[in-house]
Amino acid sequence: MEHDMEREARERAARRDRAVRAAVEQGLLGPDAAVVGLLDVVGIQRAAADLRAAFDAVTAPGTPVLHAFAVKATPLVPVVRLLHEAGIGAEVASPGELALARAAGVPPARTVLDSPAKTRAELREALALGIAVNADNPQELDRLDALVGSAPTRSPLGLRVNPQIGAGTIGATSTATRTSKFGVALRDEGARAWVVRAYTERPWLTRLHAHTGSQGVPLSLLGRGVAEAYALAEEINAAAGRRQVDTIDIGGGLPVNLASEGTTPSYAQYARLLAGEVPGLFDGRYGLVTEFGRSLLAKQGTVVARVEYAKSAGGRRIAVTHAGVQVATRTVYAPGTWPLRIAAYDATGRPKTGPEVEQDIAGPACFSGDLLAEGRALPPLEQGDYAAALDTGAYYFAHHYAYNSLARPGIHGYAPVGDGGMVFATVREAQTVAEVVAESGGAHASALTTLRTPASR
Structure with a gap:
């Protein structure tokens, strides 16, 4: 039984690696799709x-x-x-x-x-x-x-x-x-x-x-x-x-x-x-x-985000990505209670290898605590690489938190096909900026300025 569980874990990791690479190759991840949720x-x-x-x-x-x-x-x-x-x-x-x-x-x-x-x-x-x-x-x-x-x-x-x-x-x-x-x-x-x-x-x-x-x-x-x-x-x-x-x-x-x-x-x-x-x-x-x-779901989900910038502060490397509090709310606000494993992928979606260095994996939100991981030892993440937050299939990217009016990412299921191939199906479309505006009362833009209270008459 333990051997079966170990084999299943290895197979799950291998499917995930293939899925990240295929997502980059098929355009589900890239400059115009900087963060995505993947389900196995x-x-x-x-x-x-x-x-x-x-x-x-x-x-x-x-x-x-x-x-x-x-x-x-x-x-x-x-x-x-x-x-x-x-x-x-x-x-x-x-x-x-x-x-x-x-x-x-x-x-x-x-x-x-x-x-x-x-x-x-x-x-x-x-x-x-x-x-x-x-x-x-x-x-x-x-x-x-x-x-x-x-x-x-x-x-x-x-x-x-x-x-x-x-x-x-x-x-x-x-x-x-x-x-x-x-x-x-x-x-x-x-x-x-x-x-x-x-x-x-x-x-x-x-x-x-x-x-x-x-x-x-x-x-x-x-x-x-x-x-x-x-x-x-x-x-x-x-x-x-x-x-x-x-x-x-x-x-x-x-x-x-x-x-x-x-x-x-x-x-x-x-x-x-x-x-x-x-x-x-x-x-x-x-x-x-x-x-x-x-x-049932946590181990089957991964949120993958493009590294938009790589920088340093106080001697610490920082990978600034498009995944943060909006897809990993629990981890950002309570990192000690809800730590996440992070995997590093290069710009082609392949796992990064080599010497590890301590670095922060930062999100896009405008507050300093928007971090997926702090001081994490990983191969250095560079601009255009990808950071993946693992075990996020439950209570993470499916539960969007609209800080900074960040749009909901697209979610795709994946399954292996043929000899090493991977196919995807859309689970939830990525939210557009127009949809963000609509959800935020865009159709009622003048509602408050046209409201007349007794004191203002």
């Missing part, structure tokens, strides 16, 4: 297959299992469609994400709606479509009471709970803390008894959802969160005297290794850990839902 289609398909195989290996035959992609990780319709065709559903947390999933062809029966702030209209739409819904809190459950009572629905309905078991190394991605905004806080006074009673009083409440966190959360803590959810399901079913909870949604959250090419931890490691610690979850008595996002 083969890598995405293999990640989906690895996820399914890992849980199939530990789950009793015939168990209903839905692996739902957390659309927020990479909210691009072609990505959601590719995963759908690979057997992966969709977990959505807003009307926009639901619309993306529907545009990608994901059926309602393979869609899960999570959000801590669902409106009545959102709930009504989900129930009409038959989409699974995880209520976040008692007030939302009251809304569901009214909606379920007013019209029949095919939607599986559940409740999200917070086991309050602590945080990982990144507070912002830890969702099972004492004061987390998500779910019903199980250890608060009277909360657990209320949850049990809520289920016994509602025959239609049949799912239970818990999610401990994502990046920075160790497998041991993720496993503990799943164990807490399983124990609560057993308690509810015992109190109800029937199989009230029939499905447990364990969320996602598998962290991604950002330090090297390797895919660690793997889905297989996580599934085996859960099977060892919570064997009853996999014996066929409960359906299973997962909601992985970053772990």
Whole structure:
């Protein structure tokens, strides 16, 4: 298994190198296309297959299992469609994400709606479509009471709970803390008894959802969160005297290794850990839902930017590129928490080799902290070369941040063909300057100057 993972990592790196070179040769990168996002289609398909195989290996035959992609990780319709065709559903947390999933062809029966702030209209739409819904809190459950009572629905309905078991190394991605905004806080006074009673009083409440966190959360803590959810399901079913909870949604959250090419931890490691610690979850008595996002896409994405200028300051080399805060917001604002690997390519798109020197990889935004990497040892990047930020397939270039009104870059998927060839497909068109103006109120240029307040009359 370890040898397979090492081989897969080498193959992924080789595909990426070929894709960068082909992107330059085919004009997707160059003076007129200075930054682009690239997605590895083969890598995405293999990640989906690895996820399914890992849980199939530990789950009793015939168990209903839905692996739902957390659309927020990479909210691009072609990505959601590719995963759908690979057997992966969709977990959505807003009307926009639901619309993306529907545009990608994901059926309602393979869609899960999570959000801590669902409106009545959102709930009504989900129930009409038959989409699974995880209520976040008692007030939302009251809304569901009214909606379920007013019209029949095919939607599986559940409740999200917070086991309050602590945080990982990144507070912002830890969702099972004492004061987390998500779910019903199980250890608060009277909360657990209320949850049990809520289920016994509602025959239609049949799912239970818990999610401990994502990046920075160790497998041991993720496993503990799943164990807490399983124990609560057993308690509810015992109190109800029937199989009230029939499905447990364990969320996602598998962290991604950002330090090297390797895919660690793997889905297989996580599934085996859960099977060892919570064997009853996999014996066929409960359906299973997962909601992985970053772990499916991060390793499959690369943002590549042309070096516009190479300069130095204070004895430090600086490569000024077209990729910065607009495509790597987390890294720029929290570099210690979200470091990225950087790869250097020459002007033809080939990997650069030779002695390494410390250099900063700077972005185009007008503030001094707009850096993809600081003091990074790389072969010297020169004007016209390319810098690639690796592991950016999730929560990076698909989530544009319009600082300085920088345009959204184009995104292309790539796949090998023939003997060393590479083909591309457009996932998202590059944004034009005219579209930037339109998004920024260009059609309403005189709106404020023509507004007349009582004081100005």
